[in-house]
Amino acid sequence: MRISVLGGSGLIGRVITKELLKEHEVQVIDIVRSAYSNVDYIYGDLNNIDDIAEKIKNSDYVINAAQYYFNLNAMKAALKSGVNYIDLGGLFWMTKKQLELNKDFEREGILALIGMGAEPGVTNVIARYIYNKYGTPEAIMLRDGWINNSEKIDWSIDTQIDEMIMDAPVFENGEYRYYKPLSRSEEVDFSIGRIRVYLTIHSELATFPSSFEGVKYVDWMEGGTGFEYIAFISKLFGEDREVMGIKTRKYLKEVLKSKGLIGYNSEEPKELEACKVIFKYEDREVTMEFVSYPKDEFDGTQYVTGISPVIAINMKVRGSGVLPPEKVIESETFLQKLKEKGIKLIYQEKVDL
Template sequence: MAKVVIIGAGGVGGVVTHKCAQVANTFEEIVLASRTKEKCDAIAAQLNRPIKTAQIDADDVPALTAFLETEKPELVINVALPYQDLTIMDACLAAGVHYLDTANYEPKDTAKFEYKWQWAYAERFEKAGLTALLGSGFDPGATNVFTAYLAKHYFDEIHELDIIDVNGGDHGHPFATNFNPEINIREVTAECRHWENGEFVTTPPMSEMQKFECPEEVGTYDIYRMYHEELESLTKHFPTLKRAQFWMSFSDNYLKHLEVLENVGMTGIEPIEFNGQEIIPLQFLKKLLPEPSTLGPRTKGKTCIGCIVKGVKDGKERKVYVYQICDHQACYAEVQSQAISYTTGVPAMIGAKLLLEGQWQKPGVWNMEQFDPDPFMEAMNQYGLPWKVIELS
């Protein structure tokens, strides 16, 4: 039995809160905190058990530390913005609390997805006897565990990895993003990097495309190669990988809108002056776009996210695909959220559960693939993200 503080009341925060509330024997007490307390209260009103809500600014380390010292949780689940990872880690260290997040830190002024800032905390967390679990979402998160699971059970050595994230959902808007527009657009417009023969190779964003047919009649989609943070940790922790790539599906409609917005400067992150005040174009655009948490009731279709791994077993080459299919409407019926938030929020709860129960607790800063994948895979089947493994020719 444990107490957790969840920071962040967006789409993912809502799912994490719902899923933790369902597992009362682990999450005895839940505190949901955000800059906007009303958002926390709205999520709390959806639950069938009482939780506490609070207003907190995750950028304010002294205030957050004092809040954690008062609440005394065992763990903070950080589903705020990636810019706030380090301030929340600082507060956890100061207050003596375990830490978990779903996305790596990135500085506000550069679209840079790197683990170096958080890995630098390893010694401090180890000395404090605290665990920091990084990237416990789906990608990163479940995809890291998928890779570790295949490496453990299906291969003697893994050589090639393709992480493929397909969202076959339709929300009916001309243009909207399925999670925080600022983070989403920064991610998509960043330079692509993939791992090839011992180094990262840089190519222009969205310059490599192929068709991908999802299993179980989800459909065929255009997938584009892009950089994603789990490549950095997976290539470090699986040194036999000769090539590792991340692919995501985008519709022509999404890409057309994005291209126009880029061309007119609306995706910029440098401040510009407008009517005597500074604004950041991308933050202004975020205000104009539909709030991702409102997409749940109107999104239909499925997601299909998985890993294709090639390697060697008993001297023979083999190729294996592990994947998970999620239905947007089924997710909404369960937790009032679409599948993008659901597939991120459920692994955050599972990672938290394994950490609190001691199976994944070890002082230091860790990525998902550094722990035993089996209990996580088992929990995915149990808590709403059933997966399958198939052999490919």
């Protein structure tokens, strides 16, 4: 198949591109040239929807690995070209906006699979797996933690800052309630160690209450190496104010780039990530944790996020409309393929609580 990767030169885009090249013809569309010489590289700016639509029209799928602010533009380009669309997620508020395009994708008879990364993505598929076994729980709790022995930033700094400054949704007793970011925290025992996690905004909250109808409570917490440091930086740069004629976030990103702190060059990636999906029932608690370790030139977070949409494509995922992973991915097959890629899955069940 021919796959177009928007933002294919970025941190996650490189993982996606490398994995796709094992079985598919790949076209990278980005404002930055691809690191791989054996792909078709085309300059493309997601601010120009018509241009992107023209460049992806002969693709079987388009994967959007660009900054999540461009998700709606990428989806509109996919609609114009009639190409099945996949992205990595985009925080709660963006996911809500993406779902509003459902009828447009249904009308065209094509799929927009939104949030098919690690979290969201793997978390959604694990949730479907547990749901298929035991039905609707009283509560779903998502807990994400990481350990990084490097100073490198391996994810979009804009996304990280947004999570630190935007109110966090919690689904409680049939409705959303919003809390200040980081206003709740707890220590979680992951297989990689004990990590303090904090309440932040996240995509799964936008779809779980409807996908698992009847659930009374859903929340998300995350934390790990450097989390408190980014939280402090967000207080200074989060509002993206103009100071002395300079936008604060732009300045921050340029400083980080100049210090070589974004992504990996010659340094060996050292981050590993774990995430727990916890279903609480009246008589039992069911948990599945996934753990991702560094792989080749990629760290754990990059690797698991990048391979997930590729697995979905290799499974020839199909559908019509704007759908989250839990509504379209066959969970047992996906999780088996995830294990074959080196992702560790740990299943636990506590009965008669």
